Every structure is written in C-alpha cells, then in structure tokens.
Amino acid sequence: MRRPMVAGNWKMHGTRASVAALIKGLGKQALPGGVDVAVFPPGVYIDQAIKGLQDKKVAVGAQNCAVEQKQGALTGEVSPEQFADVGCKLVLVGHSERRQMGETNEMLNRKFAVAQAAGLVPVLCVGETLEQRQAGETLEVVGQQLGSIIEAFGVEVFAKAVIAYEPVWAIGTGLTATPQQAQDVHAAIRAQLAAKDPEVAKGVRLLYGGSVKAANAVELFGMPDIDGGLVGGASLDADEFGAICRAAGN
Ligand code: 13P
Numbered sequence: 001m002r003r004p005m006v007a008g009n010w011k012m013h014g015t016r017a018s019v020a021a022l023i024k025g026l027g028k029q030a031l032p033g034g035v036d037v038a039v040f041p042p043g044v045y046i047d048q049a050i051k052g053l054q055d056k057k058v059a060v061g062a063q064n065c066a067v068e069q070k071q072g073a074l075t076g077e078v079s080p081e082q083f084a085d086v087g088c089k090l091v092l093v094g095h096s097e098r099r100q101m102g103e104t105n106e107m108l109n110r111k112f113a114v115a116q117a118a119g120l121v122p123v124l125c126v127g128e129t130l131e132q133r134q135a136g137e138t139l140e141v142v143g144q145q146l147g148s149i150i151e152a153f154g155v156e157v158f159a160k161a162v163i164a165y166e167p168v169w170a171i172g173t174g175l176t177a178t179p180q181q182a183q184d185v186h187a188a189i190r191a192q193l194a195a196k197d198p199e200v201a202k203g204v205r206l207l208y209g210g211s212v213k214a215a216n217a218v219e220l221f222g223m224p225d226i227d228g229g230l231v232g233g234a235s236l237d238a239d240e241f242g243a244i245c246r247a248a249g250n
Helices: 016-027 043-053 080-085 105-117 130-134 138-153 155-160 179-194 198-203 214-221 238-248
Strands: 005-009 036-040 058-062 090-093 121-126 162-165 205-209 228-231
Touching: 005 205, 005 238, 016 043, 016 238, 036 090, 043 058, 058 080, 080 105, 090 105, 105 121, 105 138, 105 155, 121 138, 130 138, 138 155, 138 179, 155 198, 162 179, 179 198, 179 205, 179 214, 214 228, 214 238, 228 238
Parallel strands: 005 036, 005 228, 036 058, 058 090, 090 121, 121 162, 162 205, 205 228
Antiparallel strands: none
C-alpha cells in the first residue's frame, strides 16, 4: 500500500521568530509513524527548519528551484543541488502560484528533471482554475500538465516523484473540493499513468491541496486515490497541522 504523506507549504509566510515558534509547536505534536510528513518553508528559513526538525522525522523541501541542476551564473536563483546540499529532500514543481507568474510546462519539465538529477523528490502540482472547471476542462487541463512530464521523460520518473492535485479555486479560499470531486481527478491522474505503466500508477502518492483542514482531512484522505495532502494556510498552525497529519494515519 501507498504510505500517506502530509506536506505543509508555508508559502511566503514567516519570520525567524514565527518559524521558531512553529518548529517548537511541531515538536510537541504526536506525529503518526506511518505517515511521511514534510514542510516547505521560505528559502531563507530552510536551514532553521532543518536544524529544528531533525529529531522529528519531518522532511524539509524547497518551494521552487532553478532550471539548472548545478551552481552557476543565475542571479536570484537556487539550484536543486544547493537545496540538496543543505539537507532538502523534496521540491515543489509547478505550484499554481508560480504557474500564474508565467512558469510554463516547458520550464517545469526542466525543473522536474534537474530536481530528480540532484536527488530531490519533485512534488508536481497540477490543477485547474475556476473558469476551466466551469467550462468542463478540468481533466483536460490536469491531463496536459501531467502529460507534459510524461511525454518528455516517460512515466517511470513518477516512481520517484509525488503529484499534488490543487484546484486553483480551492487554494486559500476556504472552498474545498468535495471528497468526490477530488477523488474523480485523482482517479483520472492515476488512470493516465496506468495507461503507460500500471505499477508506477499504483505506487505514486497523489496529494490533494486546497483549503485542507483538520475538519475535512479525514473525509478527503478516506478516498481511495487520495494519499494525503499538501496544506497551505493550516500548516502555519502546529496543532492544526498535527491533527491533519494524524488524520492521514487513520
Ligand atoms: P491552502 O491550504 O491555504 O488552500 O493552500 C493550498 C496550497 O496551495 C498548498 O500548496
């Protein structure tokens, strides 16, 4: 069976002091042994989070990385090798907040590849906007975002990756996809992978993201193709995040 994963995307939130408080709060949580837990702090707080969480079995990841694997002349960017060097294990690729800033599938293909080459686990984020959902284009949009990686590198790369389905209209809005809406998209994602390789499809973790809270996590994580969550706002509250992690362990 797939091991559930709950990941907290802290986005551009925090100060040195609030990060210290959040780490302290996470340290008090009883985290379930059967769940992989990860956090994605802003880059400047990654080292602080890694040091503070090293005894807690909480992996730390980056929210984004450069399109180049190694170090070099790319002002303002951080390479996946550099994130790996400081102890990151994962990296988000293609969060909708970055796609909205102009990141294309072509750029994201490169980020995905260089992240894996550097030994990081990419968490590929896919999801439709409200307009696309209302136009009935959800599966087409998500299928293209996923298909871009499959066409470029083959489906086997998902043996060492995670996929997060995050409908844009549910992010930070308090509107959550119903468990059935989320399940329908997750099942389509798994079917798209299974058409190429059933074993890879069976093994890959598919996380749901979009206003996940302790109050809705049990129902969402109870769906057959939802293997955990990528949590934004609620991951900034240690007690709430701890409860969401425990919901994945049920
Ligand atoms: P919220 O949980 O705040 O809706 O954010 C979801 C998200 O974007 C996680 O990456």
